[in-house]
Amino acid sequence: MTTAAAFQVLPSQTIPDDTPVLGGRRNLIPGAEVPLFGQSGYWPGDCLRRPANRVKSAWRASFPTDPLWNLRTREIAFGMLNSSHKILRDAGLFFRAENWSLPSVRQMCDKMRLIATWAVEQQMPHDLAAWAAEDWQDYLDHHALTSGTSTLANDVLTIRRLLDFAPLLTGGGLSEDPWPGKSAAEVAERTYTGELSTPSIPPAIWWPLLRAAWFYIDDMAPQILERRDQQAAAVAASAGIRHQTHRARDIDVKLAAWVQDPASLVPVHARDFRGYPAGTVMWSTLSLWLTGGVSQGVFKTGRDSGRHQMRRRMVQQLADAGRVRPVTAKEGRAALGVVDQPVRGRNRRPDDLDAQVKKWLADPANRIPVRRESSVHGPAGEPVWLTLESRVFGTVTRANVFTSGTARTRQRQQWVREAITEDRTDYIEDGDLEHALRMVRAACYVFIAALTLMRDSELQEIERNSIVEHYGSPAIASRKVKHDESRPRLKWWITEPVAQAVAVAERLSWHDSHIFATLAPPSGFLPEGTRGRAGFDAFRDIDFFIENINKTLDRTGLEPIPEGLVRPHMFRKTMAIITAQQPDGEIALGIQLKHAARRALANRVTGGYGRMDANWSKEFDNQLELAAARRLVELLKARRQGDPVAVGPGAARLHAGLDKVIKAMDSDPHLQAQIADERMQVSLLRDEFAQLHFGTINHCLWQASTAECQNQLPPEQRGKQPLLGACQPGKCRNSVLTLENAPYWIAEEGDLQDTLRRERLSPPRRESIEIRLTEVQSVTAQFANLQGAH
Incomplete structure (x- = not known):
């Protein structure tokens, strides 16, 4: 038996507390006590024969101390120990006839204790159905810092118990598998190697989405916010300065001061009036005074708000103490000095x-x-x-x-x-102002999320005046929430456009501290948080933004945003892929992602964020093509003068391609007018030389059928990509050389000549060097023609 639990014990809705947890067809030790389901600390295995290699303390199942996780773990443990019990069948669960062993249940309980600890630290929802697949992956990522693949695989199996036994669990379990179609081993391997399950946003969605967000920030936001301010000014003007007294907090302060004033008297009916007996507090009249004639509902009895009840009690206590002033209904306003409503247009x-x-x-x-x-x-x-x-x-x-x-x-x-x-x-805009303001808020969120690599929790903790300087560069300060109970204030580097987006969000927000908040401020007549709060449902705004951008393409002139799932955590993954392609990108990611450092400013999880995926591999292939085309622009200019720009076996193909581009530009009046536009030239060159690869000693006009480098590969591996390191520049028909390559060839010619001047060379060695020198000189002689042309 266990001692009484030091924590609250929750009752199960499916399993009575007095149900034995070890029974069925087991061979129990006669006379030994069988633990009951209601024992919340641990279930000892004293009634089962203990193997010699097990100590007594390891022959039991111990449960988490958190009451909710304690109950869940006990219910799963009962199901595993009694897989064919009537209680399970009544719940619609039918498992194998053979029960799980006590060691298996003990291991599950140990895993659940770790999950429970992490869930409490991260303040995760009590309802498991509210957890997203990313939350479970976050737990695995956290555990992967100190665990191997086999341990992580067991974690996955334990998490899936919450799905397997969901009908048995009080309050319900998981509604779907966080990793559908993947085995526990596959999930563990991907987690351990840093291959995050978080998908990226495809380039076809990413670029038009960012352009649309910037359009709203830079072009639309000033007009929309000006319209908002004008409407707010009109509202304030229509209500006069009394509008300011209608805020709930101001009313409470004014009422408290009035109650504390010894001269204050509560207006009560001097005689019976419309069902109100004499002596009844004139709630409407007093409410009009407190709000400057704007509202009669400050004390309204039909409201459930504790604030309204508190106000009535404060006033009623004065009335009960005899501090009253009997007045007639006609005299009510005049007696309290209430100013009449302003004259309306009607x-x-x-x-x-x-x-x-x-x-x-x-x-x-x-x-x-x-x-x-x-x-x-x-x-x-x-x-x-x-x-x-x-x-x-x-x-x-x-x-x-x-x-x-x-x-x-x-x-x-x-x-x-x-x-x-x-x-x-x-x-x-057609539609109300709130629609336009929501588009601005979504645009700011999308743009900041995309270019800072901040988590959703960090984005929504950004406060006013958060733009700072960090090591000489502009940055934004916010709170790191994930995996850090202390919630430290950290800094993320930003660019000037991001700072502009932050400024727009700051102007949009009504909140005293946070730049991201609900559009409507809190109402004084609704429970706190009903309308206004810091933060908002970002994923709903993203969907709303994309939908409305696509509806207004004919008016805005923006690109359509293709259909596809876009969620807050995907911005972080996508920008990480882009950043990782830059020099020292992993170090930059480690800093900006705020990952704990295992090595210089980055850890294994950092690499997982930056690893290329299928969505972006083609995008970067296109970037390589553009980079190659830009390097050809100078050659195109020289070729336009009729000069040769390359030598080597493939030079004729290169010249023919450049001549084709020049002819296309000269024959099209529209293109001819843009002859000074380098971007247009780059576009034409990219289309013509899509397979051009630049190298150090030569360049390759890749064509698999004539590539000498492919002869070094097995037949099944040929024809996929050039091997520049195995190239034979003087022989391969794909090879071209420009003046850019000349210094390397001239240097090699000099080195070979110096080597031959040495006296101690074996005849075979001398012969091989002479052969190589002949090959090199055949190339350097051609460079002389290029230098003469230029």
Whole structure:
């Protein structure tokens, strides 16, 4: 038996606490006590015969101390020890007739304790269905720092127990396999070697997505944010300075000060009024006073918020103490000095409204909001009447000044249409402002995530004024959350466009500290966090952004973004692949990814992030083709003068290809007009010389059928790529040499001549050097022709 657990024990919904956990067809030791399911500390195996090589302390199954993980582990252990028990069959589980052994169950429990510890440290959700496959991979990556492949394979098997026994688990288990179609050994091997399961974003999606994000940051954001600010100003103007007192915290402060003032008296009904008996607190009147006449609901009884209940208790305590002031309903506002609501447009005389419209239209600085494109709300070019009304009258209260359908409103519409000119038109996106603001937020997130290699948790912890200098370069500071309970403030290097994206996100956010937050600030009449909070669901915004970019291609002129899954963690993986291709890329990745260093500033996980995948291999092949084409531009310019630019067996092919490009440029007037555009020349050269490979001593116009280097390979390996190290430049018909290669050949000629001048050379050695010198001189003699031409 175990001692009483020092932690809370949760009951199982499927297995009674008094159920024996070792029974069935086992040969139990007579008289030995069988552990029960309700024992939460450990289950001893004293009732089973213990092998001689097992100590008593190892002949038991011990469980995690966390109550929830303790229950899960006990339920799985029961299922493994009783694989054909009626409880399992009732749950729809049918396993092999042979039970798992106690050592197997003990190993599972040990693994579960490690998972439970990590889950608690990382503050993972209690509901396993809320875990993503990336979360389980994160655990394996963490454990791989100190474990080998066999240990990791057992970890995978243990995690899959949460799926196998899901119907038995209280609260449910996994809903799907984190690694579908892969064996435990395959998952372990990929994790151990750093081959991350995180997919990259294909180049076909990556580049148009980044361009669209930058378009919204650089072009659209200023207009959208200006529109937001104008609307906010209109709202503030319509409510006057009293609008500021409508914030929940300000109301609480004002109420607390009022309650503490000994002179304050609670207004109560002087006589019975509409069902309210005399002496009842005048909640609406007091609410209007606190909010400057804006709201009557500060104390509303129908609300469940603790804030509203607290306010009522504060006021009721004063009333119960006799600090009251009986007033009539008619005297209520006047007695408390409440200012009347401002005059709305709907209460003004039609002539006054006409005069205000004409005055506003007469000012050329006022811009008329016009619908950019046709929709169900109206045709393109039509004024957006409700937006115009708010601008003309400085209020968001709808008075239908332009839309009531009367003769006067039709006349006002005509005045507006006559005043529309291109220089005073303000094109409005179809849809509401929140739609446009969400696009800006998504664009900022996408751009910063793509170019900083920050995790989603680190991105959403970015606070205001986080742009700093780090070792002489601009950087952004944020909190590292993953695998670090202390949440240190770290720095990620950035470029100027990223700093601009951060500035836009900072201007967009209403939050006091964080630059990424929900679009709506918290409401004073809803429970805290219902509307406004720091952070947001990034993956939903990414999908929303891509969908809306593709809907508006005809207007924005952007490239379409192909369909495909894009998630926050994939930006980090993709940029890591790109960075890893640069010199010292792995060291840079180790710094920017914030990986713990096992060797100089990078570890095994770093290499996994930067490892090339199928999505990007072709992209970098294209980059190599472009690089080769750029090196040909100078040769193209020289060839245009009619000079030879190369020698060697393949020189005629190179000259023919360059002449073909020149002819294409000269025969097309459009291309001829762009003859000074190097990008256009590079594009043509890349298409013509797609198989050109640059080398140190020569260049290769790769054609498998004539390649001498392929003779060194087995037949099944031939024809795939050139072997520049095995090339015979003077013989291979793919070989070309330019003046760029000349120094190496001239240097070799000099070295061979110096060697031959030595007295002590064996005849065979001298003969081989003379043969090589003849080959080299046949090449260097050709370089003389090139030097003469240039």
